[in-house]
Amino acid sequence: MVHADSQDPRAAGHQTETHGWDAELVPDERGRTARPEPDCPVEVALAAISGRWTTLVLRELMHGERTFSELRAALPTLSAKILTERLHELTARGLAHREQVNAFPPRVGYRLTAAGLALRPLLICLYETGAALSRSRAGTPAPPR
Amino acid sequence: MVHADSQDPRAAGHQTETHGWDAELVPDERGRTARPEPDCPVEVALAAISGRWTTLVLRELMHGERTFSELRAALPTLSAKILTERLHELTARGLAHREQVNAFPPRVGYRLTAAGLALRPLLICLYETGAALSRSRAGTPAPPR
DNA sequence: CAGTATCCCTGTTGATACTG
């Protein structure tokens, strides 16, 4: 899907020496920011997956609806505080939806909304890119700081 | 490109109700982590673009080689300290390369390596995903915290 | 079960000033 494993920089294709904007990388005005503006699409996407554990919670929810304790079981070392925080963020951003189940014992289910499912290609792209980086330098020099 | 506008979650397609792993989302063992492991491909990719300003510095370098002051001019509100820090991180990770130019005045140029150019599809994916999110909820509820 | 409430600690950022 993604051409990330070419060895020759030039063969990778897209680098230009012009000082103009690259239409594929920066298709419109919102991408030409001189600062990290919250409404830049890149910042919007980063905000959606920001925070430790968020991508893992998203991965779990990509598989279908999950209850609070199913999520805790899948991610045992994630504290209740942070899980709650992440689920609140996701619901506040309209990426997930909370559903009360009136049963005994009472349960709460979380499922992704259509907008949340839109993050799926991004997670796949992150995985592919990370795998390509690991391949291109099997021994990473060092984790900075 | 991204199917984010379907109203029915079921119709959006990929969500399965199985508790097994999704081969497209989690192709191999490294993606089945129960914690944010540094060697999970997703974490590797996130680490590569982590830090405020990093995606903007990458955007500039995607256009070709840039000197320290060209970068400062393109991103005027980015302090020298942080720019230096970002450039060090990128070079330490093998994503960028530093080149001394013996001239007068002496200059230093930075350009992306092949590994750095491999981040291009990710930046594009971030942009597209963010744009799709902005479209699907024109008025984002609220920036959490 | 599904959360809240505190406290503390650490990393990251940014402003400012200085240097080879």
Added chain:
DNA sequence: CAGTATCAACAGGGATACTG
């Protein structure tokens, strides 16, 4: 030009304990 040094301020994360 291309950085480094220092410091102050803050936000995020985790441990622990408690609740409707």
